[in-house]
Amino acid sequence: MGKPLRVLIVEDSEDDALLIVRALRQGGHDPVYERVEEDVALRKALENESWDIILCGYRMPQFSGIAAIALLKETGIEIPLIIVSGAIGEETAVDCMRLGASDYVMKGNLHRLVPAIERELKEAAIRREVKLASKGLRKSEELFRSYLEYAPDGVYMSDLEGTFLYGNRKCEEIIGYRREELIGKNFLELNILPENSLNIAVQLLQANMEGKSTGPDEIELISNEGRLVPVEINTSVVQRMDQRIVLAFVRDITERKRVEAALRESESLSKSLVDYMHDAMIIMNWDGFILFANRAAARIIDFERPEELTGHNMVEYLHPDSFQKAAEDLEAVKADKMGFLSEYQLSSVTGKHIWVESIGGKIIFRNASANLVCIRDITERKRTEQKLQTTLDSLRKAFGTTIQVMVSAVESRDPYTAGHQVRSANLARAIATEMGLPHEKIEGIRVAGSIHDIGKLSIPAEILSKPTRLTELEFSLIKEHARQGYEMLRDVESPWPLAEIVYQHHERMDGSGYPRSLKGDEIIMEARILAVSDAVESMASHRPYRPAIGLNAALEEIEKNKGILYDADAVDACLRLFREEGFQL
Numbered sequence: 001m002g003k004p005l006r007v008l009i010v011e012d013s014e015d016d017a018l019l020i021v022r023a024l025r026q027g028g029h030d031p032v033y034e035r036v037e038e039d040v041a042l043r044k045a046l047e048n049e050s051w052d053i054i055l056c057g058y059r060m061p062q063f064s065g066i067a068a069i070a071l072l073k074e075t076g077i078e079i080p081l082i083i084v085s086g087a088i089g090e091e092t093a094v095d096c097m098r099l100g101a102s103d104y105v106m107k108g109n110l111h112r113l114v115p116a117i118e119r120e121l122k123e124a125a126i127r128r129e130v131k132l133a134s135k136g137l138r139k140s141e142e143l144f145r146s147y148l149e150y151a152p153d154g155v156y157m158s159d160l161e162g163t164f165l166y167g168n169r170k171c172e173e174i175i176g177y178r179r180e181e182l183i184g185k186n187f188l189e190l191n192i193l194p195e196n197s198l199n200i201a202v203q204l205l206q207a208n209m210e211g212k213s214t215g216p217d218e219i220e221l222i223s224n225e226g227r228l229v230p231v232e233i234n235t236s237v238v239q240r241m242d243q244r245i246v247l248a249f250v251r252d253i254t255e256r257k258r259v260e261a262a263l264r265e266s267e268s269l270s271k272s273l274v275d276y277m278h279d280a281m282i283i284m285n286w287d288g289f290i291l292f293a294n295r296a297a298a299r300i301i302d303f304e305r306p307e308e309l310t311g312h313n314m315v316e317y318l319h320p321d322s323f324q325k326a327a328e329d330l331e332a333v334k335a336d337k338m339g340f341l342s343e344y345q346l347s348s349v350t351g352k353h354i355w356v357e358s359i360g361g362k363i364i365f366r367n368a369s370a371n372l373v374c375i376r377d378i379t380e381r382k383r384t385e386q387k388l389q390t391t392l393d394s395l396r397k398a399f400g401t402t403i404q405v406m407v408s409a410v411e412s413r414d415p416y417t418a419g420h421q422v423r424s425a426n427l428a429r430a431i432a433t434e435m436g437l438p439h440e441k442i443e444g445i446r447v448a449g450s451i452h453d454i455g456k457l458s459i460p461a462e463i464l465s466k467p468t469r470l471t472e473l474e475f476s477l478i479k480e481h482a483r484q485g486y487e488m489l490r491d492v493e494s495p496w497p498l499a500e501i502v503y504q505h506h507e508r509m510d511g512s513g514y515p516r517s518l519k520g521d522e523i524i525m526e527a528r529i530l531a532v533s534d535a536v537e538s539m540a541s542h543r544p545y546r547p548a549i550g551l552n553a554a555l556e557e558i559e560k561n562k563g564i565l566y567d568a569d570a571v572d573a574c575l576r577l578f579r580e581e582g583f584q585l
Contacts, residue, residue, distance in 0.1 A: 002030035005117075008045055010056040010068050011084075012037040019110065020055055020084060027114025038062040039071055046072075051079050053117050056101075058085035058092070069100045078127070080120035084113065154250035160209045160237070162186045165245060174231065174252050176224035192222050204235060208246045211237050218253070230257050275306075280356075280375035283365050286334050288313045291365060300356070300377055302348040314373075319345035319353065333362050333371055343378070355382040420537060423585050425449025427533035427574070430583055434573035435529070444496030445526045451498070452505050452530060455485030482506050483515045497524065505530045508565040528567035532558060532574050535566070537585060551578070551585070 002025060011017045017035045024031045034049070036042050037060055045051075054072070058065040065083050072081055083096050083104035093104040102120045105113045148155050154171040158164050163186045167179040175192060182190065193201050197219035207214050215234030223229050235248040274281055280297035284290050293309040301317050303309055318326055322344035329342055346354045360373040429446040437445075456464060459481060463474050470478065486503035504518060504527035511519035513531075523531075539554035549557075555578060562571040577583035 002028050005029040005031045006052045007031045007033040008051040008054045009033055009035045010042060010054065011035055012060040023110040023113050039067060042068060042071060046075055046077055052121060054079050054081040055084050056081055058083055058088050065096055066099065073100055080124050082116055082120065156248050158246045160244060160246060162188055162205050171250065174229060174250060175221055194220050194222055194228060196220065208235055208237055213237060230254055282373045282375065283370050284314055285370055288315055290314060291370060300354060300375065302350045317346050319347050321345055329360065330371060333360055336362065355379045420541060421450050421453055424533045424537045427537060427585065428530045430577055431529050431533060431570055431573045434577055435569055441526065445529055447496060448498045448501035448526060449530050449533065452502050453481060454488055455481035458484040479514050500524060501526045501530060505534055509567060510564055529570045532566050532570045536574060540585060
């Protein structure tokens, strides 16, 4: 397949047009063409299509080559036009080319047509590239001028001796003078340089005269209002046509100077705060070597000055028992995990053992990643905690003894239920553990279970030990033991709601319990659990007025009433204990 070519043929003879097309094909082209023969058709063809070449006859009944050239010029469309004629003199052909034709080819020499077309297409392509390049250059020059004029920094040009040639708008804004007041004058002659900047400016001028670029340098300028303006200046020596000039960029650094001053003030304040803060602050690298320490750090480890700590490894002051924990915390911070809060033991240089609370995290210090650790001396707090723990242990022991006395008192009045409270308490504790309750709540359930029948101290012993079925009146007295237990315990100081647990341990989920007929969420969870353990232990144990029904029957009873009388979660946990985990009363 030949090279594609879009051809507009201006010719009155269809046969001559076909001869031209054949010549193009023989020359290696695959032409797409349209034939027109008068000006209206030519205009329409130019408007509707894009053509590579126009091949035009010289003389036609309704049109001519000269008219076609004129029409093409009128439209402003740049397409090569070649005159193809059977009878045209050389002078006429030259006139056509003078008027705008690219070439001419005689119809008897159509073998010349393809080379002429290819030559004109190449020249047309070159002309387009030159035009685009010229347009791009003009656009670049305009863009460069716009950039200079509206650049965020001041831009000026001067000769090598320091005479101003150009300044942009920002220059006017920085110094307050119109550029017309500066251009043509040497800056050393102008009153825009304070004495402290004059020497620097002379050095910059000398360097420029030697062809050297400078900067960044900081100097001050005097504005037309007499205000000192700190600026940063960079200069370059460049060639401009036949002259070497200085191109300078000037940046107003007033705000930067203000920020730097504020930063210095802030750093000074921060250093004072860090130095005089009560807690120790230490910055160390990831190998544990101390890069910075404040006065409190020196005080804790018994150094006179914080600088004495710098360069030492923190391991030197760690108690051996804290090595492992400190290493784990350091690795966690290094791996970008959350900062740590830990307690360590330190050993001071004088041999003292110190307990500290330490919090740490990753920071950037002197352009490198580091570990910041804040340390608080908690030695005295540890001593106090130890004393409190000793006191608490004593109180727990005394409380336990008191509970045991209460249990013994109840059982002395009701020997037939001896051990019931302890067994109920142990089962309640196991159910609470199986349910995943917190340790403190589990302990409260155990303690309450141990004394849940303390109210029976107010019931006559002959009723408690009666070997036959109780009368309705006697049973109503028995039911009062929950309320009596509450009255006995409500003023007892305890971390657990002992009085309320004892008060509610005979309430039922459907409201059928006693003494207050509470139901559902009105009953606290501790009492719901104790209700299940109390029921199971009671049914599985012998009573003076009835024999034991057995453990399996007791479990079936609570299972049947799960969610009705007894809390469903507590029942499920109880059943798992006995049926799956082998729990025994």
